[in-house]
Amino acid sequence: MKAKFKPVFNMSLLGFYFYAYAKVVFLFHRQGGKKMKHKKSVQIGFLIPFMIPLILFWVIPLIRSLYISLTDWDYISPTYNFVGLENYSYMITDPDFFKVMQNTFVFAFGTIGLTIVLGLMFALVFQKNFTGGRIYQLIIFSPWITPTVAVALVWSWIYEPDRGFLNYVLGWFGIEPLKWLHSSETAMFGIIIFTVWKSIGWTMLFYLGALEKVSKGAYEAATIDGANWIKQFLHITLPLISPTTYFLFIINLISSIQVYDQIQIMTQGGPGGSTTTLLYMYYQKAFQNFQMGPANAVAMIILVIIMLLSLLSSFLSRRYVQYE
Amino acid sequence: MKKDKKIKLVKHCFLIPSSILFAFPFLWMVFGIFKTNNEIWQTPYQLLPGAWDTGRVLDSLQNIQFGRYIFNSFYVGFVGTIVMLIASTLFTYAIVFMGNRYMQWLFYLVLAIYMLPGAVTYVPVYVILANIGLVDSLTGLMFSYVASVFAVFYLRQSFKKMSKDYVEAARIDGANHWKILRHVIFPLNKSAFYTVFVLTFVQQYNNYMWPSILLKDQNKYLISQGLRQFFIQDGAYGMNWSEVMLASTVTIIPVIIIFILGQRWFVTGIMEDSGLK
Numbered sequence: 001m002k003a004k005f006k007p008v009f010n011m012s013l014l015g016f017y018f019y020a021y022a023k024v025v026f027l028f029h030r031q032g033g034k035k036m037k038h039k040k041s042v043q044i045g046f047l048i049p050f051m052i053p054l055i056l057f058w059v060i061p062l063i064r065s066l067y068i069s070l071t072d073w074d075y076i077s078p079t080y081n082f083v084g085l086e087n088y089s090y091m092i093t094d095p096d097f098f099k100v101m102q103n104t105f106v107f108a109f110g111t112i113g114l115t116i117v118l119g120l121m122f123a124l125v126f127q128k129n130f131t132g133g134r135i136y137q138l139i140i141f142s143p144w145i146t147p148t149v150a151v152a153l154v155w156s157w158i159y160e161p162d163r164g165f166l167n168y169v170l171g172w173f174g175i176e177p178l179k180w181l182h183s184s185e186t187a188m189f190g191i192i193i194f195t196v197w198k199s200i201g202w203t204m205l206f207y208l209g210a211l212e213k214v215s216k217g218a219y220e221a222a223t224i225d226g227a228n229w230i231k232q233f234l235h236i237t238l239p240l241i242s243p244t245t246y247f248l249f250i251i252n253l254i255s256s257i258q259v260y261d262q263i264q265i266m267t268q269g270g271p272g273g274s275t276t277t278l279l280y281m282y283y284q285k286a287f288q289n290f291q292m293g294p295a296n297a298v299a300m301i302i303l304v305i306i307m308l309l310s311l312l313s314s315f316l317s318r319r320y321v322q323y324e
Numbered sequence: 325m326k327k328d329k330k331i332k333l334v335k336h337c338f339l340i341p342s343s344i345l346f347a348f349p350f351l352w353m354v355f356g357i358f359k360t361n362n363e364i365w366q367t368p369y370q371l372l373p374g375a376w377d378t379g380r381v382l383d384s385l386q387n388i389q390f391g392r393y394i395f396n397s398f399y400v401g402f403v404g405t406i407v408m409l410i411a412s413t414l415f416t417y418a419i420v421f422m423g424n425r426y427m428q429w430l431f432y433l434v435l436a437i438y439m440l441p442g443a444v445t446y447v448p449v450y451v452i453l454a455n456i457g458l459v460d461s462l463t464g465l466m467f468s469y470v471a472s473v474f475a476v477f478y479l480r481q482s483f484k485k486m487s488k489d490y491v492e493a494a495r496i497d498g499a500n501h502w503k504i505l506r507h508v509i510f511p512l513n514k515s516a517f518y519t520v521f522v523l524t525f526v527q528q529y530n531n532y533m534w535p536s537i538l539l540k541d542q543n544k545y546l547i548s549q550g551l552r553q554f555f556i557q558d559g560a561y562g563m564n565w566s567e568v569m570l571a572s573t574v575t576i577i578p579v580i581i582i583f584i585l586g587q588r589w590f591v592t593g594i595m596e597d598s599g600l601k
Binding site for chain 1: 336339342346349352353364365369410411415418422427433439441442444445448470471473476501526529532537551555568572576579580583587
């Protein structure tokens with residue numbers, strides 16, 4: 001925790017990095033032509049450029065996070081006390097924390113459900129190539145690659161309660177204007193719509209790849225047997241693309257439990273804490289209030305939730321997912 | 325034949341409104357550059373601006389001064405991604421082609437980390453970077469992204485799919501590891517390399533949370549952070565909407581160009597690998 005070594009120059013680490021890399025290149029040349037046996041030094045040379053940052057920025061920090069979560073460290077003072085599980089027990093009794101958990105899960109499952117269903121729907125539309133298909137795909141995909149900050153502004157105009165575009169459109173259908181991001185009841189819904197808009201294209205691409213691999217023979221056989229398209233979809237397509245669904249579920253789950261950008265930009269966790277999610281809470285505690293102990297306790301809880309959900313879904317996948 | 329045409333028509337009828345829905349925020353943004361504040365808020369809405377005053381837009385372009393941010397984002401996107409790719413390629417090559425028991429364990433370590441949320445380590449990573457003097461520096465930002473678990477995962481999938489015979493054959497012919505990487509591994513896994521490159525580039529270019537924790541000097545801001553700064557500097561979302569729209573558009577254009585240039589590799593790359601577990 002305390003070990004502090006003052007660096008002499010800033011670039012030294014990257015410099016060392018490239019030095020190590022040059023060393024590896026040099027070893028290649030001496031190694032060339034020899035038989036299958038791999039020299040230890042070569043192996044290590046190959047691994048080092050990746051292993052150093054892996055240990056420095058993943059392995060050590062994970063252990064340290066756990067340790068910090070058991071202390072009352074405030075980042076500024078050099079000393080801290082070991083408080084055991086106090087940060088955790090405080091959190092469990094805090095009603096705000098449960099609100100945050102609830103927000104996170106509402107966001108995660110709302111986004112994942114909508115994204116997967118709509119993504120699959122679009123992929124089915126694109127299943128058979130047709131003229132212009134590629135252009136539609138590009139348009140649907142483009143929100144995914146654009147920075148959240150850049151599109152958030154237009155969305156804040158769309159969501160504007162008085163003169164915003166969405167209420168204007170709703171007016172056509174005789175729907176009363178909503179306050180969207182300005183009301184604690186609808187703010188999370190607004191964030192979910194934005195996130196779904198942004199991530200459908202990505203999900204769609206994965207499904208398109210999966211659909212392409214479903215063999216044509218299976219469909220032909222089903223057509224001969226007189227199965228209509230609903231039956232074909234339920235009994236052929238859906239089971240055969242289930243590994244992709246599983247993969248997308250896990251990936252989307254991990255990323256939506258870590259949602260931050262749109263919340264920080266569009267609502268700052270408000271109104272009334274209605275869009276504060278776990279990672280936003282972590283950010284507030286760690287980098288605004290400098291309560292490193294409680295912040296890292298939140299981090300550990302995020303970690304445990306993701307691990308549990310991955311285990312659960314890999315258990316479910318063994319039962320329900322069909323691999324060819 | 326007739327039925328096919330009908331289905332196509334239905335598809336277009338469905339896709340045209342959906343595309344408008346997806347593209348609308350972008351269109352509004354681009355046309356917004358030419359509008360005055362009143363035009364933006366007037367109802368009923370007008371998609372097209374009243375006048376195409378390019379002179380004023382060029383003036384605003386000088387005003388917003390986004391060059392620095394764009395440069396920083398590109399610098400981190402290119403240099404950071406290339407260093408990351410080199411490290412991950414060497415690592416993946418070692419795991420796949422120099423395989424022994426220990427290598428397998430290393431891969432399990434990477435796999436375990438792949439499932440974990442990176443954000444939970446921000447506090448200790450910040451402390452570690454502070455200890456080695458790399459806080460508030462683009463080098464530190466890039467360095468913290470060198471160990472890309474995603475890249476290893478993805479490249480390994482691709483390396484495993486190609487036949488090991490090529491590597492063996494090259495080795496028998498006397499090729500060293502360097503030559504094998506350059507002349508066998510790279511050409512055979514081009515699509516995977518491009519996919520990882522474009523994905524990581526886009527991710528780095530758009531990156532927001534970690535850079536805004538790490539970088540405090542405004543000259544080092546990445547584009548997202550810079551844009552955010554630009555929005556809030558004149559109070560609640562600024563006064564001049566057309567400048568804000570211009571800044572947003574300027575931010576988006578480079579990433580769209582990169583994407584269109586790389587999409588042939590990138591889109592097929594994702595589609596090919598979507599069967600992965």
